[in-house]
Amino acid sequence: MNIDSDTVDKIAHLARLELADTEKQDMIADMNKILDFMAKLNEIDTSGVEPLVYLSNEVNVFREDVVKQEITPEEALKNAPKHDDKYFLVAKVIG
Structure with missing residues (x-):
């Protein structure tokens, strides 16, 4: 697959981007480099490699709950804009 000007226009429209002509040419070059890199990754033989689901083998590791x-x-109230003796005072939200 090769990225062309129409593809970049469609992607820019979806991303709500406005690209100048020079930016569009740079984007075409960058996207083609990304696709070339992905093609190189597809050449690698991964038949004996287990899929990586989790980054570690740890299961439900808990820590001690210590204050x-x-x-x-x-x-806690010292830096509050409005407070009384025990509580933060905020604007009423529900009528």
């Missing part, structure tokens, strides 16, 4: 840093309500 590392405790923050007091006063510290």
Whole structure:
């Protein structure tokens, strides 16, 4: 498959891009390089290679739930734009 000007126009339209003529020529060259690279990958014999589903063999690895840093309500409210003694005050959302 070879990328031409019409293909780039269609892709640019779908991506809502406006390309100048020089940008269009650069895009054609870049897309053809990508397709050439993909063709090289298709030449590789992968018949004995297991498909990679997960990056590691670990299953359900859990960590200890430990509190590392405790923050007091006063510290949490210190940088709030509006607050009372215990709560953040926000604009009413539901009428």
